[in-house]
Amino acid sequence: WRGDENKRGAALLGAPRYTEYLNVKPLPCINCPIGCHRHIRFEYPDGTVLEGNGPEYETIGMMGSNLLVEDLGAVAKANDMANRLGIDTISCGAWIGFLMECWEYGWITPQDTGGLSLKWGDPDVLLALVEQIGTMTGMGGWFREGIRGAARHIGREAEKITVEVKNMDYPAHDPRAVYALGVNYAVGTRGACHERGNPQTSALGGYFPELGQDGPHDRQSPEYAAKTAVIHQDVSVLMNCMTICQFMMGGGGLTLTEIRTAYRYLTGKDVPVEELVKFGERAWQLQRIINVRDGLDRKDDTLPLKMTVPAMVGPRAGKTPTPHDRILDDYYELRGWDRNGIPTRERLESLGLGRFAAFLP
Known part of the structure; x- marks a missing residue:
């Protein structure tokens, strides 16, 4: 690193x-x-x-x-x-x-x-x-x-x-190349995982027009980091829940619209894409509740020291996914969590998960 x-x-x-x-x-x-x-x-x-x-x-x-x-x-x-x-x-x-x-x-x-x-x-x-x-x-x-x-x-x-989060070592994807990775790793349920959220694919043109994304944004801009992480996390968890290989959305060309169609064929339920992706958000929120129940909060959503040191040459020259606290604040707001990273009862209620607020401090 x-x-x-x-x-x-x-x-x-x-x-x-x-x-x-x-x-x-x-x-x-x-x-x-x-x-x-x-x-x-x-x-x-x-x-x-x-x-x-x-x-x-x-x-x-x-x-x-x-x-x-x-x-x-x-x-x-x-x-x-x-x-x-x-x-x-x-x-x-x-x-x-x-x-x-x-x-x-x-x-x-x-x-x-x-x-x-x-x-x-x-x-x-x-x-x-x-x-x-x-x-x-x-x-x-x-x-x-x-x-x-x-x-x-x-x-x-x-x-x-x-170079770890929650005692899980970073994989071979550098947040100094894709800022959304920094917050994705930091808030990861089990630590720095690149398969519960794949925002690194945003550097390769990966985006979701069905969710209102008009194209890939600057991968080294703190402005888009939190939103990119949230979207990729929700889609990633959705695909994990449905046991669909995540490579199918990149190299395979599978779209969220086609996943929606497959879901309708399998279940007989016609669910809009936005609601389908909420399945992923619900699962992510439940995972966070388990973490919070076990004592994890903002203090554990960290960025390793080495990720604050930019490269001298190459495409990462002078680039770091900082200020991390600002990006983390943006992420918490999008997730409906308080400033300490605790899901709010209001967000849980809106997702039909209000009963799980009993596990929160």
Whole structure:
């Protein structure tokens, strides 16, 4: 999260080299026109062959670019190891980068690492730490309570360099490129999730004319950040509730009008698009009520310190999703929450959720 550009890494990790180097073939779900999964077959110098699911975008971002690891074969192997160990490649890559940065600052030593030198870009370090994290051995045991637990264990200034919300690590989408992501992560029910709200797609022209959006707005403007986050969250939760893949609205070309038609065919109920999207809002409000019941409020809707530091070059130069408090205020107002992030009884009543106000302070 401290780098500005990595054109060499992008060329070595991304397409077309990715497709050619790993002998990639699309691996679609049944009847899917997109095929976002990848089947790979790669032979290593020692003659061993890796065949199966290949690393996807987040894995390449967090286990590749995030660590300055440019060895596609190593990233593919790390992905396979993580899959077999049952661990998330986003957090795993984030944790390894965190350890590398702590090593760089001298906050952890060879005594802590068992003699392993945690150098940026080292594929052997990547593979060693995936195994430790997956088995909770060595330094992997530091993460039993997530990255916050590891930061407390290391001490020094470690808590200031973490990039997380509610102890969930940021995925490979930067709010300094799309401001709506900053508030989307901050208010996320389970933390920094890019699949409960996909405002990053607004940078690629993703918008909803059925909801009155006349086109994509400036992705690096605080003026539109909160509204963009709200709309994408409601649509995202709606699609999750209906078990529709979110890629279908981008690469698949599915529209909210077509989802409305499908809903009518399935249920016999003709619901306007605006009312259909309110299903998503109701689910989001219920999730917030659970968070508030469990003690979460504005103090937990945070922006990591690194997200306030702009790039020096490239499209993020001089850009940060700040002032965060102002964007958060805008978001709370749109959601019908008070200044502390608590849903108001009035908004809940308007959505038919008034009975759940009993769970609020």
